[in-house]
Amino acid sequence: MKHWQDYMRHELDLACEKTRLGELRSFLSGVLEPKGLSDIVQNQLILAVEEVCANLIIHSHGCNPNDTIKLRVTDDSQKIIFEIYDSGEAFNILEYQTPDLSHVIKEKRKGGLGILLVKKIMDKIEFESKNSQNVCRLVKQLKSK
Amino acid sequence: MLEIILTKKESHTVIQLNGEVDASNSVELDQAIQAVVAEGTKKILVDGSSLDYISSAGLGVFMSYLEDFQDNEIAFIIFGLNDKVQNVFHILGLDQLITIETGQDEALARLYEA
Numbered sequence: 001m002k003h004w005q006d007y008m009r010h011e012l013d014l015a016c017e018k019t020r021l022g023e024l025r026s027f028l029s030g031v032l033e034p035k036g037l038s039d040i041v042q043n044q045l046i047l048a049v050e051e052v053c054a055n056l057i058i059h060s061h062g063c064n065p066n067d068t069i070k071l072r073v074t075d076d077s078q079k080i081i082f083e084i085y086d087s088g089e090a091f092n093i094l095e096y097q098t099p100d101l102s103h104v105i106k107e108k109r110k111g112g113l114g115i116l117l118v119k120k121i122m123d124k125i126e127f128e129s130k131n132s133q134n135v136c137r138l139v140k141q142l143k144s145k
Numbered sequence: 146m147l148e149i150i151l152t153k154k155e156s157h158t159v160i161q162l163n164g165e166v167d168a169s170n171s172v173e174l175d176q177a178i179q180a181v182v183a184e185g186t187k188k189i190l191v192d193g194s195s196l197d198y199i200s201s202a203g204l205g206v207f208m209s210y211l212e213d214f215q216d217n218e219i220a221f222i223i224f225g226l227n228d229k230v231q232n233v234f235h236i237l238g239l240d241q242l243i244t245i246e247t248g249q250d251e252a253l254a255r256l257y258e259a
Contacts, residue, residue, distance in 0.1 A: 018169035114201035
């Protein structure tokens with residue numbers, strides 16, 4: 001009998017609370033650990049996914065614990081795909097204008113850096129919104145050894 | 146989980162960060178820095194040797210004080226970051242805007258070099 005994990009598809013439903021972000025990181029560590037990535041790359045991927053989730057939790061769902069977002073991780077030998085599903089107000093990460101660092105400093109704004117990190121870390125970012133279901137897809141190519 | 150320990154030395158204050166900084170607790174980091182600045186300390190060290198993780202929420206807190214530090218001539222140095230955390234600062238180029246030293250000795254030397 002095959003365990004579902006053999007299919008290399010992992011899913012997590014996350015309640016929209018900031019305190020759940022630690023749970024998200026543990027989940028992602030478990031999923032990514034067997035991939036044999038460097039500590040730095042594994043941390044980058046966890047960070048990028050958390051940034052997108054934190055953004056949705058805070059801005060699209062107003063930290064309402066009754067709302068959930070779904071994370072699905074699939075991978076093959078060449079890439080890892082992280083899909084984050086939610087049904088809140090659509091946040092199109094591709095249309096978001098990432099701020100200049102100098103503006104962040106001047107305006108003393110504490111946000112805005114997260115999406116910049118996601119864009120620097122991931123190789124491909126896609127966003128779809130259909131029937132009030134949004135999906136943000138983050139793709140990381142794996143380097144062949 | 147994040148634990149923040151403030152230690153006042155003769156002429157500087159050390160903010161030790163143990164654990165992980167994310168959107169759920171970055172406000173605690175903000176309050177700690179605010180408290181240290183309010184005391185009038187001109188030299189602040191952040192001991193990041195037990196900092197396991199930082200997200201943009203934590204980076205944003207540091208960024209939001211850079212101008213205050215400059216305006217009030219406060220020396221602010223982070224030391225002891227592990228490779229993963231250091232890399233996160235590096236991705237955004239924050240290691241060019243914030244002084245980061247390898248260890249406490251180097252940080253103290255930098256702090257009192259003038």
